[in-house]
Amino acid sequence: MSAKSTLNLIAAACENMGIGANGSLPxxxxxxxxxxxxxxxxxxxxxxxxxxxxxxxxxxxxxxxxKPLSDRLNIVLTHNVDSVKEKAPKEVVVVPSIDEAITHIEGRDDVESTWVIGGSSIYEAAMAHPNCGKIYLTEIQKSFDCDTFFPHIDKQQFQVVDEEAIPSERQTEGDITYYFRVYRKL
Ligand SMILES: NC(=O)c1ccc[n+]([C@@H]2O[C@H](COP(=O)([O-])OP(=O)(O)OC[C@H]3O[C@@H](n4cnc5c(N)ncnc54)[C@H](OP(=O)(O)O)[C@@H]3O)[C@@H](O)[C@H]2O)c1
Structure with missing residues (x-):
């Protein structure tokens, strides 16, 4: 496995592990x-x-x-590749599985690293995948009404690690506080 096809996950979750509500961020x-x-x-x-x-x-x-998210290669997973491709800008890669996404990335010289940015089932598939690397999870210290959730993090498989470049102190925005946490797959 090359470094660029290591799957790093990034998500923000609230106290009840919610990540989304009504198709957007809560x-x-x-x-x-x-x-x-x-x-x-x-x-x-x-x-x-x-x-x-x-x-x-x-x-x-x-x-x-x-969209597409700027300065990044955007890859979208769907079971309906043709219809999603039809509506998306032509530089967006549309594939039917995470393995096809990895195959596409492996075939390119211009990709440095890979981020899995959600939602639920994509995070779950990435966490179970042999290429899974780290989870960058923003832990929000508040509960929100959510209909979409981050999958359970098995502490036997994932361990919190310190990363020099990531601020470890509590972050505050308005009345909300959160921490940037990093988990590594063992
Ligand atoms: N807080 C955060 O960090 C964060 C991050 C991301 C998203 N969100 C929020 O989460 C919500 C969206 O996430 P979601 O979990 O509902 O949906 P999602 O994972 O973004 O999309 C689900 C869709 O992905 C496709 N898909 C899933 N697994 C697949 C597989 N194995 N192979 C091929 N296609 C697959 C299917 O598309 P088709 O139906 O087209 O087949 C499925 O309906 C929104 O509210 C969003 O704002 C939050």
């Missing part, structure tokens, strides 16, 4: 969104870009003016 956290953008966009080699893999509903949840 909260508005500007700095947290900026963290997501930085983490998924930053590259060591300026001639490369990162891939972001997402489910079709997450793709639909991104406002038109922000």
């Amino acid at each position: 909260w508005r956290l500007k700095k947290e969104m900026a963290y997501f953008t930085t983490m998924t966009s930053k590259v060591k080699d300026p001639t490369k870009l990162n891939a972001v893999i997402m489910g079709r509903k997450t793709w639909d949840s991104i406002p038109d003016k922000y």
